[in-house]
Amino acid sequence: MTHQLPPLPYEMNALEPHITANTLSFHYGKHHQAYVTNLNNLLKDHPLTAAPLEEVIMKSAGKSDMMGIFNNAAQVWNHTFYWHCMKSNGGGMPSDSFKAKLEATFGSFEKFCEEFKQAAVTQFGSGWAWLVADKEGSLKILKTGNADLPMAHGVTALLTCDVWEHAYYLDFQNRRPDYVDTFLKHLINWDFVESQLPQ
Template identity: 60%
Template sequence: MSFTLPALPYAQDALAPHISAETLDFHHGKHHAAYVTNLNKLLDGHALAGKSLEDVVKASAGEADMAGIFNNAAQVWNHTFYWSSMTPNGGGAPAGELATMIDRDFGSFDAFKTAFATAGATQFGSGWAWLVLKDGKLEIRKTGNAETPITEAGVTPLLTMDVWEHAYYVDFRNRRPDYIATFLDHLINWDFAAANLAAAK
């Protein structure tokens, strides 16, 4: 069983003008696709062949002899999660239990936005910013390169923002903070985060 590139959950131009079809063509059609292709090559004949993507990520994490497998598997997982973390006409504030928990755990929605934006802006080099659930509380994480919270027991990712340069360079050039603000104000998919929260209960 080999992995396949999952389809985007919306049309390639659906996030315009915030994220262009050109960006998604390269980011999904080239970068994400390359991780899938590389992973399948690395797993050919490997003991992890046939395992679920999440199992491959967890089994290869921290194993020096499987660094290539981890990097590609985690990037396939992270990107698939990232596409669903955005939605056309997204942004704004969450509602319901998620909104209540954000106010409780961060002090206010504005404080959450500031903390999340800071995590994305201060991730040196390539990586990710995350909203996760741990021990019944919301936390913001940042990870470098392919690192992902699913390797940590008891942590459930609710949404993520990609801060690798290829996520934003076509549309924002070197202005990562502008991309982050656009993600929060126009793209973030609170319904996806709420569904992940509900599933973790």
């Protein structure tokens, strides 16, 4: 199986003015594509050559001799998930039922945003902030470094914000807090987030 760069779920300029087509052309067209290319090169003549992406991730997670495979496979997955977490005219409020779930966990929708932003801003170096659901359906916020991702920790990803510098530097320079604020207020695709809840 040759892994492919999945199509973006919107046009390259759909997230403007918040994330520009210039950023997406580099982030999606260069960075995401590079992870796909690297993964295919690493999997040549490998026992996992024909395995689906999630199987590659789970079978390489935590194995020092497969670190390159894990990093590239996880980054392919992370980026695909991240694109779907955003939409044109996103942000705002989730549905009443999901908002109630966030309020039950974090105290208020505003407190959820505050805690999510805190996770994203305080992730040292490159990585990701996540809203996840555990096996019981309880919501939690976590942050992961580099390519690490929730499935490697037995939880389900609902929402992610990419805090690698290449995600925001062309539009926000070093202002990660402003990027995260913009993500929360103007970009989140709440319909997608809710669709990821374990059934």
